Amino acid sequence: MKIAITVDELILWDGTPMPPGYTASTVMDGMLRALREHRVEGVYGFAHTSPVADRPDDREVLERWCAAGHHLGNHTHHHACLNWVGAQRYCDDVRLAEDVLGDLLEAAPTRYFRHAMDMTGPSEARRGEVEGFLRAQRYTTAPITAWFGDFAWTAPYARALHAADRDAAAMLRTSFVEAAVARLHDHAEAGRRLFGADLPLIWLVHGTALAQDVLGEILQRFTDEGVELIPLDEAMRHPVHRVHSPVTPLFRNHLERIALAAGDEVPAPPPEAVAQVITSGLAEGEDPMAVYDAILRRIVDRVDGTWNWSWA
Numbered sequence: 001m002k003i004a005i006t007v008d009e010l011i012l013w014d015g016t017p018m019p020p021g022y023t024a025s026t027v028m029d030g031m032l033r034a035l036r037e038h039r040v041e042g043v044y045g046f047a048h049t050s051p052v053a054d055r056p057d058d059r060e061v062l063e064r065w066c067a068a069g070h071h072l073g074n075h076t077h078h079h080a081c082l083n084w085v086g087a088q089r090y091c092d093d094v095r096l097a098e099d100v101l102g103d104l105l106e107a108a109p110t111r112y113f114r115h116a117m118d119m120t121g122p123s124e125a126r127r128g129e130v131e132g133f134l135r136a137q138r139y140t141t142a143p144i145t146a147w148f149g150d151f152a153w154t155a156p157y158a159r160a161l162h163a164a165d166r167d168a169a170a171m172l173r174t175s176f177v178e179a180a181v182a183r184l185h186d187h188a189e190a191g192r193r194l195f196g197a198d199l200p201l202i203w204l205v206h207g208t209a210l211a212q213d214v215l216g217e218i219l220q221r222f223t224d225e226g227v228e229l230i231p232l233d234e235a236m237r238h239p240v241h242r243v244h245s246p247v248t249p250l251f252r253n254h255l256e257r258i259a260l261a262a263g264d265e266v267p268a269p270p271p272e273a274v275a276q277v278i279t280s281g282l283a284e285g286e287d288p289m290a291v292y293d294a295i296l297r298r299i300v301d302r303v304d305g306t307w308n309w310s311w312a
Helices: 024-037 050-054 056-067 087-106 124-136 150-162 166-195 209-224 232-236 254-261 271-278 290-302
Strands: 002-008 044-047 071-074 201-206
Touching (some): 002 209, 002 232, 024 056, 044 056, 050 056, 056 071, 071 087, 150 166, 150 201, 150 290, 166 201, 166 254, 166 271, 201 209
């Protein structure tokens, strides 16, 4: 199995819970160390740029990423998905990202773009208008074909470390690693069913506190299981990453959308495992998804978009 590692949100969305002592800078330190120890070079990070516009000192985090030999792709300015805003507003957001980080984007060997949330809009017409703009701006869209819902651990991990709950923190670290491995295999097997061969998958992890702590462990597990880590350019040469998967209002990655159209699916993680994670350390009666909904609603408000979201 071959995979290209990509990292989204090197600086997380406003309102994202962080444990004590963790910052975008410490997360960057941890991820760079893990990649260096596993000799992974030239990784593309896709960072929305509004945090840097709001806090210019945060640019240093992204400069260190590039100085370490990795690259940046455009991921829009606000991270508002195309289901929430019209095509023109979305394209304007791509330009805003260039205004903030244009020199770092231009330094990358390939001019990559990744859709916010890997979602490509509610209609072929809206997606087509944006893709036409991206081609005119010399972008290549880099989709996601393997992920594991890693952001779901963010609030529970922050709760565990705030409460100094060592057992909960250990459970969350272990389940994070196990989910990364299991979901990688789920995506690989779906690719084999759909295309009759192994696909070079494009794998996603976010710049979270848990990535700081256990990305190295995940990469070691991948290596132990015979995974070959390849550059994004190599993965992108496979036709599956060049086709336009069908649009859907559902929160699905590129491979999951292809599977959905073919009457197949990438298996969802076991509900009991998800519940154990998202409810860890939660007060009785509290909605485990409320913190994530608040993050997304803040984005919608900043772009005057239309709230249209379901975790289903």
